[in-house]
Amino acid sequence: MNVSLNGYFLRHPITGSGQYLIHLVREIRNLMCDHDLELVSVGSFYQGLGRPGKLLWEGLGWPSVARRSHADVLHSPYLSTTMAAENHVMTVHDLIGFVLPDYARTPWMRAYNALARLAATRATLLLADSEFTAGDINRVLGISRDRIRVVPLGVNPRLAPQPQEVVEQFRAQYGLTESFVLYLGSGDKRKGLDVLLKSWFIMPSHRRPLLVLAGHIPCTGSDLFPDYRKLADGLGLQDSVRFLGPVAEAVKPTLISAADAFLFPSFYEGFGLEPLEAMACGTPVICSSRTSMPEVVGDAAILTDPNQPHEWADRVLSLLQDAQMSKRLVKSGLTRSAEFTWEKTARLTMLAYSEVL
Secondary structure (H helix, E strand, O other): EEEEEOOOHHHHHOHHHHHHHHHHHHHHHOOOOOOOOEEEOEEEEHHOOOOOHHHHHHHHHHHHHHHHHOOOOOEOOOOOOOOOOOOOEEEEEEOOHHHHHHHOOHHHHHHHHHHHHHHHHHHOOEEEOOOOHHHHHHHHHHOHHHHHEEOOOOOOOOOOOOHHHHHHHHHHOOOOOOOEEEEEEOOOOOOHHHHHHHHHHOOOHHHHHHEEEEEOOOOOOOOOOOOOOHHHOOOOOOOOOOEOOOOOOOOOOHHHOOOEEEEEEOOOOOOOOHHHHHHHHOEEEEEOOOHHHHHHHOOOEEEEEOOOHHHHHHHHHHHHHHHHHHHHHHHHHHHHHHOOHHHHHHHHHHHHHHHHH
């Protein structure tokens, strides 16, 4: 089997699609002893054209390279506009731009989504990160369920509970000497960070733990990226909320291990890897009860309505006061996260390749 994989997101390695591509390729190459996997990086010519260059790469550039290499299978590892005639596998991580109108407000995004919808309907087989996303593909794009395979994502094996001395050194380095709870992720509005801030405002001031918000959280004040710093200041939470900024992959295991709880109030996720990553580090999780979250975390997390700040306040305070509950969640979380490996993702992906031949 000769597989050609679109490597566009090698240019964006810290994004979700970039991480998916990197881990998937590594594991497939470990498994494909008798087969070839060609990861095709986007050429400088296409990069220089900006957005039109992305369209040209997906429509002409990469398919041409794949044909010249006599690829048996073409794999688009994200929802793209590639309209290969046959043996085309496409991964769909989510349909945010289709179900959340604010995420496709520009003419460019609407045009791209229209082409991507057509490309998805023409793909031989679609890979969905979750049963929830498979249902979205069927419902929103009108694609038959028998053309969709669910292939869950994996947890990086580097994410594991860290030694106490490493955690204490990290706390001292970052000035996190007191107990804290953590959100780690992006800062667009579907992530529900306003709900967390409102729940902190609701808590009695003498009982509030430190809330650490880490990751790329721009706070530009736009419709998609609210100014959470301004909201926190307006609610009088300056002493209770800390914005840590982007965190290097090497630091993530220690940061998560140092937290007393991990919070994830997202309104929409195609999979939602972050809670599993926290579980793998031995940190109890409270997360949204919406979209794919219940499917992913099972009974290893406390599920909470992302529309209810009072509920979040109660759940956080209850968890921090209940050592037995915390221990139970740590144990069940470690077990749950161990079920999701990139090797499993790669094996299921290779099975899909064999189906289209």
